Amino acid sequence: MPGPIRLNPPLTDEDVMKLRAGDQVLITGILYTGRDAAHKRLVDLIDSGEPLPMDLTGQIIYFVGPSPSRPGQPIGSAGPTTSYRMDAYSPRLIERGLKGMIGKGFRSREVVDSMVKHKAVYMAAVGGAAALISRKITSCEIVAYEDLGPEAIRKLEVTDFPAIVVNDCEGNDLYEQGIEEYRIA
Amino acid sequence: MGARIHNLNIKLWIREGRENDAFRFPRSEKPLTGFSRQITNQNNAMREIESGEITEAVRKMSIKAAYMLGHDVMEALEENLKKEISPTGREVLRQLVENARIAEEGLFPMCQDTGFAVIFVELGQDVHVAGGDLNQAIHEGVRQGYSEGFLRKSVCDPFTRKNTGDNTPAVIHIKIIPGDRIKLTLAGKGGGSENMSRVMMLKPSDGKTGIMDYVVQRVSESGPNPCPPTIIGVGIGGTFEKAALLAKEALLRPLGEPSPDPELAAMEEEILERINRLGIGPGGLGGKTTSMAVHVKMHPCHIASLPIAVNINCHAHRHREMIL
């Protein structure tokens, strides 16, 4: 197996087009966090034609609601949450230039189609590897919706954040391919 | 006379119930074995336990469960890491083993979802809880543990979705049993795997095959969502709610310990083998380690029914018990 691919957001179309389902990646740079409630607010802003709290072009959103941080730590445990709850909103953000999403679990047909159309990628972090992932986060700053608590949008600085490409921009899906490969009929 | 017959009936009924229990759930699964000495309380004295002790026990268990993965689960992860054939699957298992070690250092809980606190109480009938309400004592323990342990508060109003702020109320299941001790078991249940759990009323004609097919189908449909490798609790029989409770209780058994009932033990093995042929694998990214164990509990059911419940638990298997 080839070594992991290094990604440094913001990502370009070319960066995304090189990624294939099954690739292991290590991300260094900025990730934005968001869960359902924050996604809903972002889409409401788009609907009413108002500006977003951050520029999404080329960015990656990490679906996470961390546990409280201890004094001296930038963040608490921060593993991925289930992505399907964001399915209703993700295509709207992909249209606005979002290039990557990190979470766990299946995405809907609409999200997959939107990723193919606009060249974006969906990656999985290991569900439940939250303490390990927290070690890769060097800083954390709330950029919007502080009232949402763990669901507020945060800007994370990460070093060698491990993820695995699930849906690439050609429509491949590791969840389907992986199961296909190891299923014993 | 009427009263005597009534008493006699009750006694018979109790005895039958016991025998039935003994048949289905031999000693090792019975609550509070090892305390048989306390069970006969000759002078009828009540043993007093301060409600504060209960709070303290729940506080400690909440924190410990979130940071220290049980040896049984750790061993199962390491064992499967040796056996897994998918490179991606091995990478996921490797991360989970490392994750558990980092969590043990006490700075980061093993998962950011530190769960809904479910507390099982086996309350000896010769115990007097002094100094306050038993339920409140438990809620208070959860409140303190989730706050002091820097654990995530994940409990909210179903309609408004407003967070209760302290991870209470806990879900409490109380069973009165003989003896003068209290056994407290805490399960910190994650949302991702709980959402993939189901109760189903099968037709009696579906039989054993129907039961096994249903469990395998449920795991298959859940795919990556419950954070595989998972542990599968199966409750068969009873009523609608009893099946669900049996499935959750089945999860409490140490990993790798088969059901004491040989028929159920064989069924557990067969279901596990079928699940691990699905190819879902660690993280759902392909591989042969989809579940680490299947635990089944059974109870007699209505002649018209065949209830079955499947309660899925992720690898963040947070279970702790204490006996007071």
Ligand code: SF4
């Ligand atoms: S299902 Fe379990 S391991 Fe996965 S995010 Fe939830 S609590 Fe964590």
